[in-house]
Amino acid sequence: MDQSLPNDLDAFWMPFTNNRWFKEHPRLLDYRSATGHRILDGTAGLWCVNAGHGRPRIVEAVQRQVAVLDYAPTFQLGHPLAFELASRLKQIAPGDLSHVFFTNSGSESVDTALKIALAYHRARGEGTRTRLIGRERGYHGTGFGGISVGGIVNNRKTFGALLPGVDHLPHTHAPEHNAFSRGQPAWGAHLADELERIVALHDASTIAAVIVEPVAGSTGVLVPPQGYLERLRAITQRHGILLIFDEVITGYGRLGTPFAADYFGVLPDIIATAKGLTNGVIPMGAVFAREGVYRAIVDGAGPGIELFHGYTYSGHPIAAAAGIATLDTYRDDGLFERAATLAPVWEEALHSLADAPHVIDIRTLGLIAGIELAPRAGAPTARAMEAFHTAFDRGLLIRVTGDIIALSPPLIITEAEIDQIVTTLRGVLAEVA
Numbered sequence: 001m002d003q004s005l006p007n008d009l010d011a012f013w014m015p016f017t018n019n020r021w022f023k024e025h026p027r028l029l030d031y032r033s034a035t036g037h038r039i040l041d042g043t044a045g046l047w048c049v050n051a052g053h054g055r056p057r058i059v060e061a062v063q064r065q066v067a068v069l070d071y072a073p074t075f076q077l078g079h080p081l082a083f084e085l086a087s088r089l090k091q092i093a094p095g096d097l098s099h100v101f102f103t104n105s106g107s108e109s110v111d112t113a114l115k116i117a118l119a120y121h122r123a124r125g126e127g128t129r130t131r132l133i134g135r136e137r138g139y140h141g142t143g144f145g146g147i148s149v150g151g152i153v154n155n156r157k158t159f160g161a162l163l164p165g166v167d168h169l170p171h172t173h174a175p176e177h178n179a180f181s182r183g184q185p186a187w188g189a190h191l192a193d194e195l196e197r198i199v200a201l202h203d204a205s206t207i208a209a210v211i212v213e214p215v216a217g218s219t220g221v222l223v224p225p226q227g228y229l230e231r232l233r234a235i236t237q238r239h240g241i242l243l244i245f246d247e248v249i250t251g252y253g254r255l256g257t258p259f260a261a262d263y264f265g266v267l268p269d270i271i272a273t274a275k276g277l278t279n280g281v282i283p284m285g286a287v288f289a290r291e292g293v294y295r296a297i298v299d300g301a302g303p304g305i306e307l308f309h310g311y312t313y314s315g316h317p318i319a320a321a322a323g324i325a326t327l328d329t330y331r332d333d334g335l336f337e338r339a340a341t342l343a344p345v346w347e348e349a350l351h352s353l354a355d356a357p358h359v360i361d362i363r364t365l366g367l368i369a370g371i372e373l374a375p376r377a378g379a380p381t382a383r384a385m386e387a388f389h390t391a392f393d394r395g396l397l398i399r400v401t402g403d404i405i406a407l408s409p410p411l412i413i414t415e416a417e418i419d420q421i422v423t424t425l426r427g428v429l430a431e432v433a
């Protein structure tokens, strides 16, 4: 370890990290690398810094709030900012997704959404509906609910039996049909019909909810086939099953609309969000429930508390202040519209890498891109990981998952910076073996 570093690198048990390797080869960030050169953030941190780093309005809102009201509980009490933020979110929510439950992260939003779905059916006298349906290659955070409905084997295999009564739809990744598609691929809507098979197997009366990411991010940018989400909606509706969209990465402008539900024109019953809600500045999540879901639970309850769920920091005042300032920034800078305008530029630029070494697929939607690399013989994931390190050393932050590079820049990215990403990546791909 570098003795000049004041920190004991060993003390921090890093999440989703090869700790042994990292601590031998540390790369520390303040968006300038350890050697002092600037880093272009091609991933908005972890898909969260949608308005870009260091936005004065958000910084000032947090600074102001911490001095005014640093903490307030929201159990049986309230403070104005939590109500204000919920009201602001209602204004941008699709359809009648007008009730907002605050959490502190995407994982908590997912668990909250699943619990609301179970509570909804029970409140309506359908307490037999307890099954939850996720999807292969789904990522829904790291709570027990999220890993149970999630479809990533490494996130699941270590942790025992997980939630009972969970089933999974097949994933939609089919490069043999859809490689190099721009926007939604043409092939694969029929994969949603697998839900009919699952319903036939278990009976609709046992199924509470289906949860999917409208665009799967963490397993390598899997864009839903044309018509797929519409079919899921139709089947869930036909069988009285709630549809949950996990919009933890697609929420807050990533596709050029407030939510993916807007982009695809498909209205789910519950939306889980986090990340871009506060621009990543203060941890916070928000779960949106449709009027009917909220009413069933709240009006269907006996006297007293209607939903026995919540977090010490639900609606935390500093997070709420950050959220309001973030929404102001998105609105006043027209960032969702900007993402929509830039999406075709982004698509064109990224697809120009089709002939770069190792590239076997490129997928784009909104300001998201996935670049799939051929795995190195006998060493899957090694090539992409080397690309990640090489890109960082060349001043570009990318994300890799398996052998896929995932990109999701802040919505303030310029056309010149898009060029810079593509040029840097071309050089990186030429360099990695």
Ligand SMILES: Cc1ncc(COP(=O)(O)O)c(C=O)c1O
Pocket: 046, 104, 105, 106, 107, 108, 110, 139, 140, 141, 142, 213, 217, 218, 246, 247, 248, 249, 274, 275
């Ligand atoms: C779709 C999705 N759901 C849930 C999560 C979990 O969010 P968090 O890490 O804030 O718990 C993530 C994080 O990347 C995500 O991409």
